[in-house]
Structures are given as structure tokens and as C-alpha cells.
Amino acid sequence: MMSRVTKGMIAGFSAALAVAALEAVQMWAGPWFVSFPRLLTVIMDTEGVAWTGWAAHFAVGTFILGPLFGILCPRMPTDTPETKGIVFAVGAFVLMGLTIAPLAGIGMFGLRAGFPTLAWLILTHAVFGAVMGNVYARMVGRDWRVHRARDDIHLAH
Numbered sequence: 001m002m003s004r005v006t007k008g009m010i011a012g013f014s015a016a017l018a019v020a021a022l023e024a025v026q027m028w029a030g031p032w033f034v035s036f037p038r039l040l041t042v043i044m045d046t047e048g049v050a051w052t053g054w055a056a057h058f059a060v061g062t063f064i065l066g067p068l069f070g071i072l073c074p075r076m077p078t079d080t081p082e083t084k085g086i087v088f089a090v091g092a093f094v095l096m097g098l099t100i101a102p103l104a105g106i107g108m109f110g111l112r113a114g115f116p117t118l119a120w121l122i123l124t125h126a127v128f129g130a131v132m133g134n135v136y137a138r139m140v141g142r143d144w145r146v147h148r149a150r151d152d153i154h155l156a157h
Helices: 004-029 036-043 050-075 081-098 100-104 108-113 115-155
Strands: none
Touching: 004 036, 004 050, 004 115, 036 050, 036 100, 036 115, 050 081, 050 115, 081 100, 081 108, 081 115, 100 108, 108 115
């Protein structure tokens, strides 16, 4: 049985993968907005090296947001895992927008990139949260079913 932190890491990676697919389509078809990995390169002062933004995107989703969600999920105020994930991810975006973004020089919530980018960032964070919550809940449910099946086997004696 995996720990909540490990499940959160897997869910965070899965969510980062889903958002990366959205970002890739947006960049291929548009780009209409400044992508989150692009904003991360600005924050990290590595604007000429695009892969650093993508690496940071996956690292933060997998090693920071995922485990934190795994720890906090049972205490989140909503009913479904997906809405718990959305609340968590949008909350993380608000925290980043109020602290890291202004310190990095991209303005409050990254507004120097424009309002459409802000809307895109909120949307992608909501998608991130929904996917993370869904994947996490599926892993918790699977572990619960496996544990329950083991208990039923022992009760059959």
C-alpha cells in the first residue's frame, strides 16, 4: 500500500502531464497566451532555455503540489476529489500570484503577460487540480478495495 505522499506525487505528475498536453496544443495552434512553463523561465531568469520551464513545471507538480495535496486532501472542505483538487490548485496559483510572481517581476498573478494569460493560467490550474484529484481518488479507492478484499479473505475462516 502506497503512502498518501506517494499517491500525491503520482497524481501530481499525471496532472502536470495533462496540463503539458494543453500547453503544447496551445503553443502549437497559437500561441494565444504566454504558457506557464514560459512564465517559469522568466521567474527563474532562464528565458533563453525553454526546457527549464517545462522541467520546473513537472518538478513543482510532482514534488511539491502532489505531495502537499496527498497530505491535505482528507482535510479539504469540498465533497468530491476533483473539486478538492481544483480548490487546492487554484489556491496554489493565488499564493504564487501574490508572492513569487511579483517578486520575479512578472506582476501580480503574472498580469504583465496580459489578462488572457491570467485566464489561461486559472483554467490550466483548475484542470491540473481536477486531474490530480481524480487520479489521487482512484489510487485511494484501489488501495481501499485491495485492503478490503484482504480483510474479507481473513474473515472467511
